[in-house]
Amino acid sequence: MKVLYSETHHRHAPAHELTREGYTPYFECPQRAESILRSLREAPGFQIIAPSPHPSESLLSIHDPGYLHFLEAIYPAWVKAGEPASGVVPVTFAQGGRRPADLVNQTGYYCFDTTPIVEGTYAAALEAARCALCAAELLLGGERAVYALCRPPGHHAAAALCGGYCYLNNAALAATRLGGRVALLDIDYHHGNGTQEIFYTSNQVLFLSLHADPNDAYPFFWGYADECGAGKGEGYTRNFPLPAGTGDADYLAALDQALALIRNFCPDYLVLSAGFDLLAGDPLGDFAVSLEGLQWIGEKLADLRLPTLVVQEGGYNLENLGPAALNLLSPFA
Ligand SMILES: [Zn+2]
Numbered sequence: 001m002k003v004l005y006s007e008t009h010h011r012h013a014p015a016h017e018l019t020r021e022g023y024t025p026y027f028e029c030p031q032r033a034e035s036i037l038r039s040l041r042e043a044p045g046f047q048i049i050a051p052s053p054h055p056s057e058s059l060l061s062i063h064d065p066g067y068l069h070f071l072e073a074i075y076p077a078w079v080k081a082g083e084p085a086s087g088v089v090p091v092t093f094a095q096g097g098r099r100p101a102d103l104v105n106q107t108g109y110y111c112f113d114t115t116p117i118v119e120g121t122y123a124a125a126l127e128a129a130r131c132a133l134c135a136a137e138l139l140l141g142g143e144r145a146v147y148a149l150c151r152p153p154g155h156h157a158a159a160a161l162c163g164g165y166c167y168l169n170n171a172a173l174a175a176t177r178l179g180g181r182v183a184l185l186d187i188d189y190h191h192g193n194g195t196q197e198i199f200y201t202s203n204q205v206l207f208l209s210l211h212a213d214p215n216d217a218y219p220f221f222w223g224y225a226d227e228c229g230a231g232k233g234e235g236y237t238r239n240f241p242l243p244a245g246t247g248d249a250d251y252l253a254a255l256d257q258a259l260a261l262i263r264n265f266c267p268d269y270l271v272l273s274a275g276f277d278l279l280a281g282d283p284l285g286d287f288a289v290s291l292e293g294l295q296w297i298g299e300k301l302a303d304l305r306l307p308t309l310v311v312q313e314g315g316y317n318l319e320n321l322g323p324a325a326l327n328l329l330s331p332f333a
Contacts, residue, residue: 011120039322188275276315
């Protein structure tokens with residue numbers, strides 16, 4: 001299986017994040033991608049390749065031009081204005097209000113939480129997006145399954161909002177590049193609110209998400225079962241909120257419901273937003289899905305017999321990320 005990976009993600013390594021405990025070490029760290037890469041290199045059958053350059057216009061297929069300019073230009077403007085070099089972090093949020101002219105003051109306009117932007121963030125996010133776009137092109141060229149080892153992840157990023165460690169929506173970019181009818185299944189522990197927003201009125205992308213009940217878990221404000229799409233997209237968004245402690249049997253039962261909807265949709269492609277924070281022992285999750293359960297998930301998805309693009313999202317237990325990737329991907333190999 002071809003694996004798209006770029007070393008550029010190392011340039012995005014914020015030292016801290018703001019949590020309810022105050023400033024804590026940044027969970028979404030470069031070691032995450034490194035541990036997955038190490039496992040894939042040690043296993044047979046994976047070919048690691050670097051993404052080719054893509055015109056930045058590709059990002060405009062889903063992202064707002066003002067937002068892209070903000071992501072690219074904010075860090076130097078922030079430092080020049082005398083703000084802390086440790087990273088761009090909003091302290092106020094627009095909540096639907098208007099965009100100020102000054103770039104530094106736009107920070108809370110384009111962020112929905114305090115996910116920081118550091119010097120290398122845009123370069124890393126751009127390379128992650130390129131990994132997903134190149135993976136989509138390989139699928140268009142006839143590959144059966146391709147894995148985009150993206151970092152930073154993307155599923156919380158909306159058309160004009162960053163948050164939840166995400167800046168550019170890698171999976172949504174890939175789905176748009178593929179064209180045709182795409183089933184986009186998100187198995188990250190957290191709801192893929194950015195992806196949902198991007199495709200909420202589309203009937204070409206069926207978005208399905210299995211995740212922790214937002215009443216109890218981040219991102220709190222999206223991912224409820226009655227969010228089903230709007231306009232011509234009505235019925236093309238489906239959410240499966242699951243309780244704390246969800247284990248293999250209950251998870252696979254919910255997945256079977258999602259798979260029935262996918263089969264009914266008759267997609268040309270499957271894009272999988274793969275977050276490994278659904279596994280037992282993740283520091284940011286409270287599900288009890290096992291590594292063996294993740295392999296069963298991979299087998300069920302491979303049984304769809306669709307050209308499949310797997311995009312890396314979350315997962316924060318450095319001990320199990322490598323085995324998780326192997327278990328999920330091996331049924332496609
Ligand atoms: Zn997550």
